[in-house]
Amino acid sequence: MLKNIFKWAGLFVLAFVLQTTLVPSISIFQFRPDLLMLVLFALALKAGVIPAVYIGFFLGLAQDLYSPSILGQNALSKTIAGFFAGLFNEKLVRIDPIFKAVLLLLMFLLNDSVYLIVQMVKTGGSMQGIGMELITATLPRALYSLLLGMIPILWENYSQATVRR
Amino acid sequence: MHWIFEFVVKNRSICSLVFTIVLSLWMISGSPEFQAKTARLLTVTIFYPLQVTFNNATHIKNIFSENRRLNQEVATLNTELSRLREMAAENERLRGLIGLSNEFTYSLIPVRVIARDPSAESKGIVVNAGRRDGVQMWMPLVGEKGIVGKVIQVMNGVSMVQLIKDPSNRTSIMSRRSRTVSILETENGNNFFFRCRSHEDVQVGDTIVTSGLGGIYPKGLDVGQVKRITDSQNPLFKRVWVELSVDFDHLEELFVMLLSPQWQSFRAEFDSLEFPK
Numbered sequence: 001m002l003k004n005i006f007k008w009a010g011l012f013v014l015a016f017v018l019q020t021t022l023v024p025s026i027s028i029f030q031f032r033p034d035l036l037m038l039v040l041f042a043l044a045l046k047a048g049v050i051p052a053v054y055i056g057f058f059l060g061l062a063q064d065l066y067s068p069s070i071l072g073q074n075a076l077s078k079t080i081a082g083f084f085a086g087l088f089n090e091k092l093v094r095i096d097p098i099f100k101a102v103l104l105l106l107m108f109l110l111n112d113s114v115y116l117i118v119q120m121v122k123t124g125g126s127m128q129g130i131g132m133e134l135i136t137a138t139l140p141r142a143l144y145s146l147l148l149g150m151i152p153i154l155w156e157n158y159s160q161a162t163v164r165r
Numbered sequence: 166m167h168w169i170f171e172f173v174v175k176n177r178s179i180c181s182l183v184f185t186i187v188l189s190l191w192m193i194s195g196s197p198e199f200q201a202k203t204a205r206l207l208t209v210t211i212f213y214p215l216q217v218t219f220n221n222a223t224h225i226k227n228i229f230s231e232n233r234r235l236n237q238e239v240a241t242l243n244t245e246l247s248r249l250r251e252m253a254a255e256n257e258r259l260r261g262l263i264g265l266s267n268e269f270t271y272s273l274i275p276v277r278v279i280a281r282d283p284s285a286e287s288k289g290i291v292v293n294a295g296r297r298d299g300v301q302m303w304m305p306l307v308g309e310k311g312i313v314g315k316v317i318q319v320m321n322g323v324s325m326v327q328l329i330k331d332p333s334n335r336t337s338i339m340s341r342r343s344r345t346v347s348i349l350e351t352e353n354g355n356n357f358f359f360r361c362r363s364h365e366d367v368q369v370g371d372t373i374v375t376s377g378l379g380g381i382y383p384k385g386l387d388v389g390q391v392k393r394i395t396d397s398q399n400p401l402f403k404r405v406w407v408e409l410s411v412d413f414d415h416l417e418e419l420f421v422m423l424l425s426p427q428w429q430s431f432r433a434e435f436d437s438l439e440f441p442k
Contacts, residue, residue, distance in 0.1 A: 049178040050177060053181045056185075071200040072188070075185070075188070076186060079186060083178075
């Protein structure tokens, strides 16, 4: 239990450090992968809804505190995204890599949708704007993150297949 | 009340979600002032301690690198300190030599020992002044505490010096108090003595200086002190042991006395003598 907590805490710290140091240098057309979302996604699949909800909440809250955004905006979006991914806990349902990829994309879209809706409500804006933002910003970011995220997913799948054989 | 608790435990996933969503919405719905206040409160109570812990953890890593850096700095400073101590000691010695040069009326050439006889007896040294500096054969060398030896070979930039501790060297000396004159001798380069008649007034502690006889060393330069007096095999003489004042193991800065041997002037005269065939 304690070992797991340290493992996930270490992963989040590593993701945070890489997100602020390495990731800006590998951005393509200003689109950056979101490593924190990837780790949250992995945690949700492995640990389930409750850890994903709370970790997502605190992760979002930390982002809110460290960036000039509406307080609670990231907390809410990450909470919902964590909850959504946590529903597909690997202990309860068996999912293949392609489904995981679709889930990850949906998680990104859900997260950004909630984020943008909150922003629209607080500062004003249109649903059309949200749609455009999802297509032009969220989707490329999600795809780039997915590209990185698929490496451990496929690796895990391959190693599990080898063990089964 | 019990049923609420039971409901929460049964639906803890949904309850967790609702709880966090409500919290988030409560924060979102607040005014900018409220948000700023809450953000400050959260930073101080939750995130600041975490940040401090994280900073301390990274600080521990820094401690190692800082320790390495400080160790390097200590090594560098120790080297510097040694160099400065060496300079201070040299300064002290040079001050002594300046005092010495003021005492003498002779012209002195300051020299530095650049090599020494590698044998255990260490009978000679090489100094960094030679013919071009005005050094000539037989010129005496003095240190802060007394005579050291004489130049026995002169080259252009360096000179070889025979120390008075060389067993083949003989130096004419005398007691400063009783004016007893004798020859300083040594058999092994460590123990020095002179012979004098039994009735001569020589006491332990007497200062021994050069006598000026022999023509190389001027009169009155410090040589050493009488350490003990023993009987000689010949009952008419006694053996007086002398402790030299110069420490020959630590010779560094010295002076060559620009002084030609007294017999130099007679030499031409002797050479010109024609003996009847």
